[in-house]
Amino acid sequence: MAYQALYRVWRSQRFDDVVGQKAITQTLKNAITQKKTSHAYLFTGPRGTGKTSAAKIFAKAINCPNSKDGEPCNECEMCQSITAGSQEDVIEIDAASNNGVEEIRFIRDRANYAPTKAAYKVYIIDEVHMLSTGAFNALLKTLEEPKEHVIFILATTEPHKIPLTIISRTQRFDFKRINAQDIVDHLTHILKEIDISYEEQALYIIARAAEGGMRDALSILDQAISFSDGTITTQNAMQVTGSLTFEMMDQYIGACVNKEVQQALTYLEQILSEGKEARRFLEDLLLYCRDLLMYQQAPQLLSEKSGHLTEAFKELSATVTPEAIYYMIQILSETQNEVRFTNNATIYLEVATVKLATPQTGAVQAIPSGNSAPQPVDSAAVQQLQAQVFALQKELQSLKQSKNAGAAEQSAAPKAKQKTSKASFRVPTERVFQVLSEATKPDLLNLKNVWDDVLMAMSVTQRAMLKSSEPVAAGPNSLVIAFEYEIVCQKATGDEELTLTLSNTISRMIANYSPNPVYITRESWPEIRRSYVSQNRHADKPNETFVTPEDEAPEDQLPQEDVAVEKAKEIFGAELITIIDD
Structure with a gap:
């Protein structure tokens, strides 16, 4: 038989096997034993936390003839067929690839028939947030009038994308991230079962890299087993996860604390040259700084198993002030946000390193020892600073005077600027007239009905750009969008990606409809409309099809x-x- 990944072999088959979700699994077991199950459930939470596994266990437990205390026996024909995925009454659907109205209507029609072998038909819809608006509406009808023999289990990582009308008709269970200790305990159990030796610190590194997901932890463990020579070492785990070694972190942070800019940059270059990923690098440093702070304030909460408690770590903890650690965490967090939106992370990492290690920041500094004498004040430096302050005050006074003198010119400038900007955008009148010649009121009404959903499906930046706009005319092949602000309209006109995304999103919301948008300002729309009405008043096909009475x-x-x-x-x-x- 072909090799199977660990996360498939060790997938939970009973509620008690689901790691880190005790409250949820106990509630489901009690509901089954007390025969108080709902017709629809919503399982939400991060990836790899047991949502789909719990759904399949629930399907087995509720249909198992030998169910005991809400747990399936996993030995009967019903349990084995559900585990193998061959039971026709338990249907698992991936909404990412089956997100249309027709698929949900097919499910709704099949739900009207009684199950053939099982006591309940169970539909498990994974990644349910990927369903289209029409598909959600079709599903809503089924949830409003549920059949006694049908149970729906919806699973998603993004519950905010699911309509509230759907959520309100389900029992919602929020799966939480699994803590590192629970992941380590489970990995330990697996390695003992398959007889592979390991170093305990290696499992903590894997658990941290998994970020609360058991499936990710098992996938990383699979890689570590393949990479290792029979024993999973700390070094193996470091290399597989791309994490920094403890020595690297000690050296880098130590150089920053001691204000050795050149040495800190040298360590950074070494770290990056070994292929360490920028995101993982920053996460490891943040965790390291957090552990420094924790060790200072509550050392009993940090376990020796974490691996960070080297001699260099303890020395740093004794010499760095809490304020310095706060400052480092702030700089690293800001850099983490900046690195997400760039293709050249090295520049941001180098800048952050200089900030952390530059003495002028006055934040990253060591705790002074009790025996150190106060440093003498440099009188020459004080005099130089006083001179600089005096010069700055003088310059500020002259700026205030020049500001008052040029007030008239400054007040006139915005008007001229406004006038220029007003003429900067050219309204595409001919293209708008072409849209109006084929525009229909049904097309416009259909578009307005889904416009809010279209905006929600766009990216945050694109949604912000379209927030102050609305469709004012629509035909079979094109539409007119009016913007409140001219500058936004002009920017949208030159944004090809926005136009393509908008067209594709509309086509997902309205079947067989992919219009090309034309952008105008809201201020110009009444004049364009009147002009078109005037020119086409005696045409064979009047324009009333695309305007409302007030238009x-x-x-x-x-x-x-x-x-x-x-x-x-x-x-x-x-x-x-x-x-x-x-």
Whole structure:
């Protein structure tokens, strides 16, 4: 038989095997034994915390004829077929690849039939947040009127993307990140079962790198086993996870504390040349600084098993002030955010290193010993600082005077600037007219119905750009979007990625509809609309299909005969009027 990954071989088969989720598993077991199960559940939480495993265990336990205390026996034909994925009454669906309305309608139709072998039909929908708006609406109908023999289990890592109408009709269970000690205990049990020796500190390194996910921990352990020579060592775990060795962290932080800029940069270069990943590098340093602080304030909370408690670590803990550690954590956190949005992390890491190790910062400094004498004040330096302060005060006074003198020029400048910016954006009138020639009111209404969902599906930056906009006309192939601010409209016009993403997102929300957007300012829209109405008033196909009554041309701009018709409708009623063209 082909080799299977550890996370597949050691997947939980009973509620008691699920690590770190005792409250959830106990609640589900009690519900099964007391026969108080719900028709729909929502399992949320980070990846690899046991959501799908718990769903399959629940499906086995509720259908197992030999179930005891809410646990499946895992020996009967029903349990084994569900474990193997061959039981036709337990259906597991990946919503990432089956997210359309048709798939959910198919599920809804099948749910009307009674199960063939099991007591309950169980639908497990993984990554349910990937369903389209239409699919959620189709699912909602089923959840509103549930069948007695059907149970839905929805699993997701992003519950904020699920409509509240769906959430309110389910029992929600939030799976939490698994703590490092629970992960280490589980890895220890597995390694003993498969008879592989290990160093305990190596398992702590793997547990930290897994970030609370048991599946990630087992995947890293799999790599460490393949990399090792029969024994999983601390060095193996460091290399597989890309973490820094304890000596590297001691040397780097020590150089920063001692204000040795050149030495700190040399250590950084060595770290990066060994292929250490920037994100992991910063995470390790943050954890190291956190451990320094913890060891200062509550040493009993740090275990020797963590591996950080080297002699160099203890020396640093005794010499660095808490304020210095706060400062280091702040700098490292800021750098961590900056590195996320750049392709050249080295520059940010070098800047952070200089900040940490530069004496002028006055923050990263050692605790002075009790025997050290106070340093004498350098009078020459004090005089130099006083001179600089005097010069700065003088310069500030002259700036205030020049500001008052040039007030008139400054007040005129914004007006000129505003005038220039007003003329900077050219409204694409011809393209708008082309959209209006084929625009229909149903297309516009359909688009407005899903517009909020379209915005939520865009990235944060794109959503912010489109927040002050709205669709004002739509046809089968294109649409017009009006922006509140001209500068945003101009930026959107030049953003090809925004246009492509918007078109693709709309096509996901409305089947067979992928319009090309045209951007205009909201200020220019009434004039464009009136101009088009005026030019096409006697066309075979009038423009009423794309405008609402309040959008129509004002009465004083209508031809005289149209005004007469409107007055007649007003007096006698539209149903009594017959219009005959001469």
